[in-house]
Amino acid sequence: MKKEIEIILNSTHDAMIAVDSKGIITIFNRAAEKLTKLSSDKAMGRYVSDVIETTRLPYILKTGESELNRKQPLGDINIVTNRMPVKNEKGNIIGAIAVFRDITEILELAEEITDLKEIQIMLEAIFNSTQDAISVVDQHGIGVLVNPAYTRITGLSKEDVIGKSCLVDISEGESIHLKVLESKKPIKGARIKVGPKKKDVIIDAAPMLVNGELRGSVGVIHDLSEIKRLTSELDEAKQIIRKLEAKYTFDDIIGSDKKLVNAIEKAKIAAATPATVILRGESGTGKELFAHAIHNASNRKHCQFVRVNCAAISESILESELFGYEEGAFTGALKGGKKGLFERAHGGTIFLDEIGEIKMSTQAKLLRVLQEKEIVRVGGTKSISIDVRILAATNIDLEKAVENGRFREDLYYRLNVIPIRIPSLREHKKDIYELTRHFIRKYNQEYGRYVTDISKEALEILMENEWQGNVRELENYIGRAIINMKFNETTIKSYHLPHNGERYRKNNIESGFNIVKNKEKTLSLEEVVGEVEKKYIEQILKNNNYNRTKTANELKISVRNLYYKIKKYGIYK
């Protein structure tokens, strides 16, 4: 029997030490040897505290109390111990026993579990807060996980998809999850429609492989309307940036007619001086093109070129845009104030387009800049000196505006240092062929076409046109003609030329009502008026080849009001 007990004691992983009533060691098993690194020969028959200090067995002998699950370090390991007295039938203490176990590994495991829990919490936070929807399915294509963004984008809740086939959320297109599960390969940029609202989305999906075994598929769903919105914001930003750099030079001005060449020669001379230049001419004649060329031929070409469309910015903010403002100048003013465009153009050129549209009080401030070469920020008192070359442009009769008291005479003279009149296209029709070929080359690049020329008959039609919208109108006209051509056609023929004006005009109001008629739900009166107004403005702008002054005149509204509406409705050329 003694032998059997010995085998049991030595085969358990728990270390065991027993003592008699005097504290002399009577049991010291293999696990105890391993743990204490002592052989049982050296331990057996000795007083326990002489062998190991930490057993506390003498204390148990004395008090007769048990100590259970006590955790403590032992050398460089951690142990958990149970200690208890051994009593006879009468209840007298005849010995004590200590059973202990190495829990270092368990503690390390627990630490790892805590780390894993933290990672899990972090992943959950990312999963729940990302703007992109995430959907996870198992290897059979059954939904297992979706995040809140998934519900926001698709309109489907967890309950709608979890435990269900991955086909439930698709309203148009194929299941990308199924394709991934089938091919075990990732798919990028797939476009489908999801949910009851048929949301347009782009999906990137990848297989989940654990040790090479397919366990499911994870899909990230991007809201396409959001991407479209961001792209259009980016386009807008690019438009603004484009306006901040002068990209044309005199080489980009096409034409050899004497009137145009005279204007170019005058502009080249002006470019070599620091003098203020005013560019006069109808809309679309190339005033901005000339302004770019003058800047790029001047010694300021390496500094900023800032273009300000004085008609496009509302009167109330034009001043603060031009001259900047001090902190607290008005409600909504930025902390620390803001630099104006004149300060930003310091060392460079400012191009004040549509200068005839600015109100009298701003004209007074502008005069000061021209006279004193300094500005005062809105809400400020300090003068800031600036070194900016001024180029201005207008298509209105400034002399008449002076006569009517709408434009300051002193400012007129200050601006009129070097006036350059750019001829209307009617005055240099001879250049139409050269310009047409120039625009053909431009659109070939833009549209990836191989148009080489224009036929004699088509050119004759161009020569007969009045070109109220000048070179801009011709440019758009050629663009539309090229769109009308088949891909294998290389010469613009008369039948490619768009029919102008009247035909479109007749249909304007009708097409305006059609948009309203075709709507699925009943729109509010304001929405209907807005839709028709937008469509109508777009049409008239198109008829006038985007000549804003002419469009405003036809619509009988101010140019500024037209700019406001163009911005409000997001009308782009």
Ligand SMILES: Nc1ncnc2c1ncn2[C@@H]1O[C@H](COP(=O)(O)OP(=O)(O)OP(=O)(O)O)[C@@H](O)[C@H]1O
């Ligand atoms: N001589 C020319 N050679 C080549 N392109 C030209 C020429 N004149 C005008 N253009 C082109 O015609 C379009 C209109 O020109 P631009 O914007 O300079 O006119 P603008 O007189 O400033 O018009 P607006 O008064 O309406 O602002 C531009 O795309 C410009 O590049």
